[in-house]
Amino acid sequence: MSKFVVILKDKRNGELDSKLLGRHIDHLRQLNQAGQLMIAGPFKNNDHAMIILNCDDIDEAIALTEKDPFITEKYYHTYDINELIVANEENNWLMDNPQTKGNLIH
Template sequence: MSEVPSFDEFKRYVILLNLNPGRRLDEDLIRGHVAHLRELDRNGQLVIGGPFIDYKGGMVIVKAGSLEEAREIAERDPFVKSGAENYEVRTWAISCEENQHLGAG
């Protein structure tokens, strides 16, 4: 099998949000978070996001130019700025027919 090519256009960043112990999300904080998501959507950066049903936290997938930019997006989120949630960012490669499943298909 040949080496998997780099497909930057198929790179996304996954922001994993986790509720900090002893914290809760009140209505104002949730509204601020939604405003943040709407801004990302207007800027063409929001791919998809939402809360987990079986875990205290959620996930936001964004388009960004770099891992650092994705971290900056996460740190602007009111959930994170308030200290209610912490975050982790993962770089995600999308496998699909368009990129022949990252060159392996």
Template sequence: MSNSVENGQFIKYVILLSMNPGKSFNEELIREHVAHLRELQAMGKLVMCGPFADYPGGMIVIEAADLEEARALAERDPFVKSGTENYELRAWEISSEENNHLGMG
């Protein structure tokens, strides 16, 4: 495993959002969620985000120092704080030419 993988350079955190039963969105909550995304962007944490086109829910990919920071950022999302959506958090190892496909290329 390359040193840059170990130090987190090729780790991103994936927040998978899914609607809780009986819950729904309203315009105010969506605007609060977008403000949260903009805050993540301003902090240099947001990599990409958006809803799924073929499946309920959405995904936010972030940069974080570790799993604890990623969890804290996920739990600040108004969708999660309001109980409207639940989330799963994954640490995603990025395989690329730059890291010789996690040292296995």
């Protein structure tokens, strides 16, 4: 599975009610139970939030994001999704990745 970073943007300030928040949390719980949620939360210093999803492809990531009540009810008006190339010890921190090699100055 691939990792997709979803950035929720353009928040309606001062308009979050407990029912909407509850529906959003239910959505996150469903994603978590299905093994599709890695992490989620708002940023401390701005009005954006982030969700990292485990999905087969970007179409699935878009579909899951568009089911989020924060999106369907326009609490966040827009979002960006990008596939994350995970760097970790198992893949030598991407040192052998073509993208990394293409960016190296020799």
